[in-house]
Amino acid sequence: MSSKDLRKGLWISLFVLPGLALVVSVILVPLFMSLFNSLFAWKQLLRQEYIGFDNFAKIFGTEPYRTRFFNALGNNLRWFVATMLVQNTLGLLFGYLLSRRIPGHGFFKRVIFIPVLFSIVAVGFLWGLYLKPTGLLNGFLRLMGHGELARAWLGQESIATFSIIAVNIWRWVGFPSLVFLAAIDNVPVDCLEAAHIEGAGEGRIFVRIILPLIVPAITVITILTIIGSLNVFEQIYTMTGLDGGPNFSTDAIGTLFYRTAFGSVDSGNPEIGIGSAIGVVIYVLTFGASILTLATMGSKEVEL
Amino acid sequence: MTTDLRFRGSRPARKALILLIELAFIAYALLIFYPLANMVLSSFKSTRDILRAPFSLPSSIDFANYAAVWIGKGFARYFLNSLWITAASMVLVLLLGSMAAYGVSRYRFRLSTLVYMIFLSGIMLPLKAAIIPLFIIMKKAGLMDNPFSVILIFAAMGLPSTVFILSGFMKSVPMDLDNAARIDGCSDWGIYWRIIMPVVAPAVSLVTIYNAVPIWNDFFFPLVFLQSDRWKTLPVGLTSFFGQYSTNWSLLFTGLSIAVLPVLFLYIFMSKYFIRGMTAGAVK
Numbered sequence: 147m148s149s150k151d152l153r154k155g156l157w158i159s160l161f162v163l164p165g166l167a168l169v170v171s172v173i174l175v176p177l178f179m180s181l182f183n184s185l186f187a188w189k190q191l192l193r194q195e196y197i198g199f200d201n202f203a204k205i206f207g208t209e210p211y212r213t214r215f216f217n218a219l220g221n222n223l224r225w226f227v228a229t230m231l232v233q234n235t236l237g238l239l240f241g242y243l244l245s246r247r248i249p250g251h252g253f254f255k256r257v258i259f260i261p262v263l264f265s266i267v268a269v270g271f272l273w274g275l276y277l278k279p280t281g282l283l284n285g286f287l288r289l290m291g292h293g294e295l296a297r298a299w300l301g302q303e304s305i306a307t308f309s310i311i312a313v314n315i316w317r318w319v320g321f322p323s324l325v326f327l328a329a330i331d332n333v334p335v336d337c338l339e340a341a342h343i344e345g346a347g348e349g350r351i352f353v354r355i356i357l358p359l360i361v362p363a364i365t366v367i368t369i370l371t372i373i374g375s376l377n378v379f380e381q382i383y384t385m386t387g388l389d390g391g392p393n394f395s396t397d398a399i400g401t402l403f404y405r406t407a408f409g410s411v412d413s414g415n416p417e418i419g420i421g422s423a424i425g426v427v428i429y430v431l432t433f434g435a436s437i438l439t440l441a442t443m444g445s446k447e448v449e450l
Numbered sequence: 451m452t453t454d455l456r457f458r459g460s461r462p463a464r465k466a467l468i469l470l471i472e473l474a475f476i477a478y479a480l481l482i483f484y485p486l487a488n489m490v491l492s493s494f495k496s497t498r499d500i501l502r503a504p505f506s507l508p509s510s511i512d513f514a515n516y517a518a519v520w521i522g523k524g525f526a527r528y529f530l531n532s533l534w535i536t537a538a539s540m541v542l543v544l545l546l547g548s549m550a551a552y553g554v555s556r557y558r559f560r561l562s563t564l565v566y567m568i569f570l571s572g573i574m575l576p577l578k579a580a581i582i583p584l585f586i587i588m589k590k591a592g593l594m595d596n597p598f599s600v601i602l603i604f605a606a607m608g609l610p611s612t613v614f615i616l617s618g619f620m621k622s623v624p625m626d627l628d629n630a631a632r633i634d635g636c637s638d639w640g641i642y643w644r645i646i647m648p649v650v651a652p653a654v655s656l657v658t659i660y661n662a663v664p665i666w667n668d669f670f671f672p673l674v675f676l677q678s679d680r681w682k683t684l685p686v687g688l689t690s691f692f693g694q695y696s697t698n699w700s701l702l703f704t705g706l707s708i709a710v711l712p713v714l715f716l717y718i719f720m721s722k723y724f725i726r727g728m729t730a731g732a733v734k
Contacts, residue, residue, distance in 0.1 A: 161642065162549070177580055257478075257479045259725055266667065267688055268685070268706055316481070367732070
């Protein structure tokens, strides 16, 4: 190797290695440690014998893990579906209307983005107070003469999860809105004008021209929704507590994972083996669903 | 332009539609503003008044609550902790991230794609799922209840997106710039620091906001690693505060206002940067 190549190699190492070392040791090594740890029995923080996939078998087949796990996973699914249907559809609508430069669009754009900046913890606690039986929402309903609608929004098993999701939508809808707005603004004006001159109506232009051209933005938002829905934690922690109350009705994989890892589902002790297995399931689901979305949406992308 | 929905000069049916859309947006703006306004107003009311007359205005504006929460309940310390932990993490993210982006985008070498892929893999991996091994590692390294643990994790969390966004910008800078500087005797570090970094400065400001907001707001990692009160960040401090004073709504609303208002003020002056920065990863 010439001294010039050596110098170049040293410079590259100097630039790349510090960051690479940090990412490898904090992100990749723990990932493989999770895989490894999930195949062993654990006594507190001490690794015991190799047990193959027993930890996974326990999650999927042994009580109380099985009920807790599928109950939590069901809620993550509710998060995903409700977020896609309500938040992202609303975001698309907001983004579209803002792109049409309705009067006051600059102001509305800034306003819907405000809660995106706030911490989930602050938003969760704030709405947690408002949704209490004695809170602001019930007060408002009574003021409007609809006292019969007042209820314990976070205390009723059938609606608690959806109340938390609604709060999260309040916090986050500005994000997809502005991502869609940017995507629609990038659609070439000549395309829209040509369609307009050809006599295409607004609805037709939206469905046939705008929608196909913003598929990349839809893909990004879908993937972020998958990652977000599988990793909800703070929202539940602040509004219905670490146990996902009432009676586990708001429990999700994130809170179940935390309880398993740090203070537990069954025995009251941390269960590293089962916890690692749940962590691996989170990895696999997040990664698998994201790749699947990329693959299916990628084929729908159109080039101009 | 044909794509604008303008009120003036439209046909009546369209005017009605625009009016309806306007009303919907105004209603939504109220749905955002009112809960925030009520939060601030409630911080000046007694708990009894909050529960009895939730929509009433405070009878007087007295900052005693704020003084109590800011000093007596430790919010000043939580705030400062959040501030310096975010700043320290961001220094690492920006320095190491821009160096790595420079390395993978301005040099041709055999492993560059692999290195880039390793950085990128961090974008789609939920770091929370790795909390057990991270806990074990930090415990062994003696970094429990030490802010350094959280700073390292935040830095690693921010690197993938930083490398992704900055290397994209750096690739668009012509190589002639490097070559000319090299002929003038500039070292590789000099090219990175004095030539490329100033050119991509706007992208650096995007990346700063993109990472600083989630780091400032992060709850999970400080919750796990910082137990003692003197290291708690704002979100964790707010949580223990809510556990401790759960029935004193007057204090709770004050704590929330202290947590939320600084971000809101910053946003009012820099909304353009916040919007562009936060959506930087999702918008091309």
